[in-house]
Amino acid sequence: MLASGILNETGKSMLEVARAGAGAIVTKSLGIAERSGHPNPCIAEIECGLLNAMGLPNPGVKAYADDIKEAKAGGVPVFGSAIGGSPEEIAEVAVALSAAGVDAVELNLSCPHAKGYGVEIGSSPEKVREVCGGVKSMIDIPVFAKLTPNTSSIASLASAAEEGGADGIVAINTLKGMTICPELKMPVLSNRIGGLSGPAIRSVGVRCVFEIFEAVNIPVIGVGGISTARDALEYIMAGAQAVQIGTAIRSQGTAVFADVCVGLSDFMSENGYKSVSDMVGVAHVADT
Amino acid sequence: MPTHRILAITGQTDEAPDCRTVRLDGAMDAQPGQFVMVWVPGRDEFPMSVSYIGDNFGVTYRIVGNGTRSLSAMNPGDKIGIRGPYGRGFEITGRRMLAIAGGTGMASIAPLVEKAVESGVEVDLALGAKTAPELIMRGRCEEAGAKVHVSTDDGSAGMKGLATDIAAKVLDGGDFDSVCACGPERMTTGVLDLAQKRGLPLQASLERYMKCGIGVCDSCAIDGKHVCVDGPVFSREVLASLTDLGRTRLSISGRRVPLD
Numbered sequence: 069m070l071a072s073g074i075l076n077e078t079g080k081s082m083l084e085v086a087r088a089g090a091g092a093i094v095t096k097s098l099g100i101a102e103r104s105g106h107p108n109p110c111i112a113e114i115e116c117g118l119l120n121a122m123g124l125p126n127p128g129v130k131a132y133a134d135d136i137k138e139a140k141a142g143g144v145p146v147f148g149s150a151i152g153g154s155p156e157e158i159a160e161v162a163v164a165l166s167a168a169g170v171d172a173v174e175l176n177l178s179c180p181h182a183k184g185y186g187v188e189i190g191s192s193p194e195k196v197r198e199v200c201g202g203v204k205s206m207i208d209i210p211v212f213a214k215l216t217p218n219t220s221s222i223a224s225l226a227s228a229a230e231e232g233g234a235d236g237i238v239a240i241n242t243l244k245g246m247t248i249c250p251e252l253k254m255p256v257l258s259n260r261i262g263g264l265s266g267p268a269i270r271s272v273g274v275r276c277v278f279e280i281f282e283a284v285n286i287p288v289i290g291v292g293g294i295s296t297a298r299d300a301l302e303y304i305m306a307g308a309q310a311v312q313i314g315t316a317i318r319s320q321g322t323a324v325f326a327d328v329c330v331g332l333s334d335f336m337s338e339n340g341y342k343s344v345s346d347m348v349g350v351a352h353v354a355d356t
Numbered sequence: 357m358p359t360h361r362i363l364a365i366t367g368q369t370d371e372a373p374d375c376r377t378v379r380l381d382g383a384m385d386a387q388p389g390q391f392v393m394v395w396v397p398g399r400d401e402f403p404m405s406v407s408y409i410g411d412n413f414g415v416t417y418r419i420v421g422n423g424t425r426s427l428s429a430m431n432p433g434d435k436i437g438i439r440g441p442y443g444r445g446f447e448i449t450g451r452r453m454l455a456i457a458g459g460t461g462m463a464s465i466a467p468l469v470e471k472a473v474e475s476g477v478e479v480d481l482a483l484g485a486k487t488a489p490e491l492i493m494r495g496r497c498e499e500a501g502a503k504v505h506v507s508t509d510d511g512s513a514g515m516k517g518l519a520t521d522i523a524a525k526v527l528d529g530g531d532f533d534s535v536c537a538c539g540p541e542r543m544t545t546g547v548l549d550l551a552q553k554r555g556l557p558l559q560a561s562l563e564r565y566m567k568c569g570i571g572v573c574d575s576c577a578i579d580g581k582h583v584c585v586d587g588p589v590f591s592r593e594v595l596a597s598l599t600d601l602g603r604t605r606l607s608i609s610g611r612r613v614p615l616d
C-alpha cells in the first residue's frame with residue numbers, strides 16, 4: 069500500500085502508484101479546510117531517512133473529491149486519510165471521504181508536527197476511543213486508526229481504538245525529530261520539529277506492530293522504513309496483515325511496490341508459505 | 357551526509373533591474389537544466405536552476421517575493437544552504453540546435469548553450485524578454501559562439517514580438533535537428549506547437565511549486581509526473597501528453613488552480 073503523504077496530493081499520481089503495483093492507496097491527510105502547510109524548508113534529507121514537517125498541506129476534503137475518483141480508476145482500494153482539530157471535525161471529514169467514494173478511512177491520529185492535529189488528539193487513549201467511536205457511528209465503511217509511536221504505550225492506544233470500534237490499526241507514523249545546521253546555528257526545518265521516516269525507524273515500527281498484535285484482535289497494517297521484501301516480512305511476522313511504503317519511493321521510485329511483491333512471493337515459495345496470512349504474527353510463536 | 361551544503365556567497369551581480377546572479381564558494385557538478393534547492397536561512401527554501409556550473413557555481417534569480425528579496429540583500433561572506441543538483445536536465449543531441457529562452461529562462465539556457473557549443477553543436481539562440489534591459493546573458497552566449505536572435509515585447513531591442521515569434525522565424529531559416537527551451541509556460545506551449553508542426557525533437561523545462569525537490573511530496577505533480585524528478589526538462593512527447601500544461605498548476609496547499 070502507498071502510505072499517506074507521499075505522492076498522493078493528486079489523483080493522477082495515485083493512479084500511477086496503483087499502476088506501478090501498489091495493492092491499495094492511502095490519500096494524503098485531508099481536513100475540512102484548506103491548509104498551506106509549513107513554509108520551506110519542510111524536508112531534511114538525513115542519514116537513513118527523511119525528516120519532514122510538511123504541516124499537513126491539503127486543499128480540503130471537498131476540493132479533493134475528483135482526485136479520489138481519479139485514483140479509484142486504478143482498480144485498487146483507496147483509503148481516505150482524515151485529520152481534524154476535534155473529534156467532531158474528524159468525523160465530518162470521514163463522512164465527506166465516504167461520500168467521495170473511498171473504500172476505507174484511515175484516521176491520522178499521529179502527525180507529529182502540526183499543532184492541534186494528529187498526535188495532540190492521538191496520544192490519549194480516551195480521545196482515541198472517542199474519535200473512533202464517533203467516526204464509526206457516522207459511516208459504514210471500515211475505519212483504521214493510524215497511531216503514533218511518540219508515546220509510552222502504543223498498545224494501549226491500539227486497545228482504545230479497538231474499544232472505540234475501529235476495524236484496524238495502522239502503525240506507525242513518523243517519530244518526532246530535529247536536525248540542526250551547525251554552521252548556521254539553527255534547526256533546518258522551518259517548523260524546527262519534524263517527523264522521522266525511512267530505514268531509521270523500521271525497528272521501532274516492527275516493535276510497535278509486535279506489541280499491538282498482542283494487545284488487539286483487529287488487523288494491523290505495518291508502516292515505517294520498508295523498502296524491501298525482507299523489511300515487509302519483519303512487519304508481517306510481527307503481526308501486520310498488510311504494509312505501507314512511503315519514503316522508499318524517494319530512492320527506488322514507484323517500482324518499489326512491484327519489487328517488494330515479487331520478493332515476497334519468492335520468499336514464500338522458497339519457504340513453503342501458501343499465503344501472506346500464513347506468515348502473519350509467526351514471530352510470536354517463537355517466544356512462547 | 358548533512359541535508360544542505362552550507363556555502364558562502366562570494367559575490368552578487370545585477371543582470372537586469374530585478375534580476376541578480378549569486379556566486380557561491382563551492383563547486384556544482386550539474387547538467388544544464390538541473391536545479392538546486394536554495395535555503396535562505398530563516399526565510400525560505402526554493403528551487404533555482406544552476407546558471408553557472410562547476411567551481412564558484414551560481415544561480416540567477418528574479419526578485420519576485422520575500423525569499424528572493426532576502427537573498428538579494430545578502431552580502432559576500434553570508435551563508436546559504438544548497439541541496440541538489442536535482443532533476444533531469446537537457447541532453448545535448450543533434451548537430452544544429454535552436455535554444456529558446458524567455459526572460460529568466462536564460463538561467464538554464466546559458467549553460468546549455470556553452471556546453472552544446474563546446475561539444476561541437478552549432479547553436480542559434482532565440483532570446484526574448486519584455487524590454488531591452490531584461491535581456492540577460494546575451495554577451496555570455498555570443499562569446500560562447502552562439503548566433504543570438506533577440507526579440508522584445510515592446511520592440512526596444514531586436515524584433516518586436518514574443519520569443520516564439522523570433523524562434524519561428526529562425527526555425528524557418530535553418531536546418532535544425534534539436535530545440536531546447538526554458539521560459540514562461542505560455543512560451544513553452546507556443547514552442548511545443550512550433551516543434552510539433554515541424555516534427556522537431558524538443559526538450560523544454562517546466563516550473564511547479566516545489567517543497568521536497570526529491571519526488572515524495574507530490575506538490576510539483578503534473579499529470580502524474582513530477583517536475584522535480586521526471587523533469588524539469590521534458591521531451592516533446594511527454595509535454596504533448598500533459599493535459600495540465602498551460603492550464604492548471606497546484607497551489608501551495610495542493611489545490612488545482614488556473615495557471616497565471
Ligand SMILES: Cc1cc2nc3c(=O)[nH]c(=O)nc-3n(C[C@H](O)[C@H](O)[C@H](O)COP(=O)(O)OP(=O)(O)OC[C@H]3O[C@@H](n4cnc5c(N)ncnc54)[C@H](O)[C@@H]3O)c2cc1C
Pocket residue numbers: 108391400401402403404405406415416417418419420421422423424425460463464562563564565566567583588
Ligand atoms: C525547477 C525550477 C527552477 C527554477 N529556476 C529559477 C531560476 O533559475 N531563476 C528564477 O528566478 N526563478 C526560478 N524558479 C522560480 C523560483 O523558484 C521562484 O521564483 C522563487 O521560489 C520565488 O521565491 P520568493 O520567496 O521570492 O517568492 P514568493 O513570494 O514566495 O512567491 C512568488 C512566486 O514564486 C513562485 N514560488 C515561490 N516558492 C516556490 C517554490 N518553492 N517552488 C516553486 N515556485 C515557487 C510561485 O509561483 C509564487 O507565486 C524556478 C522554479 C523551478 C520549479
Ligand SMILES: Cc1cc2nc3c(=O)[nH]c(=O)nc-3n(C[C@H](O)[C@H](O)[C@H](O)COP(=O)(O)O)c2cc1C
Pocket residue numbers: 071072073074096097118120122124149176179214240241242264265266267269291292293294312313314315316572573
Ligand atoms: C513527506 C511525508 C509526508 C507525510 N505525510 C503524512 C500525512 O499527511 N498523513 C499521515 O498519516 N502520514 C504522513 N506521513 C507518514 C507516512 O505515512 C508514514 O507513516 C511514515 O513516513 C513511515 O513510513 P516510511 O518510512 O515508509 O515513509 C508522511 C511522511 C512523509 C515522509
Ligand code: FES
Pocket residue numbers: 565566567568569570571572573574575576577582583584585
Ligand atoms: S517537489 Fe515534492 S514531489 Fe516534487
